[in-house]
Amino acid sequence: xxLTASQVAVRMCSAAADNDVKAIEAWVTAxxxxxxxxxxxxxxxxxxxxxxxxxxxxxLLKCGARTDVPDVFGNTQRGIAERLGHEDILAxxxxxxxxxxx
Numbered sequence: 001x002x003l004t005a006s007q008v009a010v011r012m013c014s015a016a017a018d019n020d021v022k023a024i025e026a027w028v029t030a031x032x033x034x035x036x037x038x039x040x041x042x043x044x045x046x047x048x049x050x051x052x053x054x055x056x057x058x059x060l061l062k063c064g065a066r067t068d069v070p071d072v073f074g075n076t077q078r079g080i081a082e083r084l085g086h087e088d089i090l091a092x093x094x095x096x097x098x099x100x101x102x
Contacts, residue, residue, distance in 0.1 A: 009036035009043070016044035016060075019053040024060065034065035041071040049080045049089050057089055061096045 003011075008027060012034075015023035024044060028034060037043050045065045048056035061067075067077040081089040 005033070005036045006038060008032050010038045012036065012044040013038050013042060013047045016047040016053060016056045017051055019048075019051075019056050021055050021059050024056060028063050034060045034063040035069060037069070037071070040073070041069075043069060043071075043077070045077045046071055046075065046080060049077050049086060050084070052084070052086050052089060054088055054092060058092050061092065067093050 009032075012024055012027050012032060015027070024034075034045065035043055043065065045057065045060045045067065047053075048060060065077075070076050075083075078090070078093060080086075081093065
């Protein structure tokens with residue numbers, strides 16, 4: 001039975017927590033969106049930024065992950081980086097040239 005987008009997102013979030021770029025790359029190569037979300041509307045980028053996992057953050061941003069998507073608690077990816085003082089992550093976000101729409 002194929003996995004749903006939400007099930008894949010949970011696995012991608014787990015890989016983001018483990019800073020496992022190869023696993024996330026495999027999911028994206030197989031067609032997963034970097035913006036798919038889990039049961040709390042967290043994307044892999046939410047998780048990577050929360051844990052200050054720079055490699056996964058950079059990879060997801062290069063894949064087009066958005067930084068302005070709120071989870072169920074209202075936290076955007078950029079907002080998490082700002083709140084936690086992850087200056088390196090904010091620099092990576094700024095380097096992508098992505099413009100938030102929120």
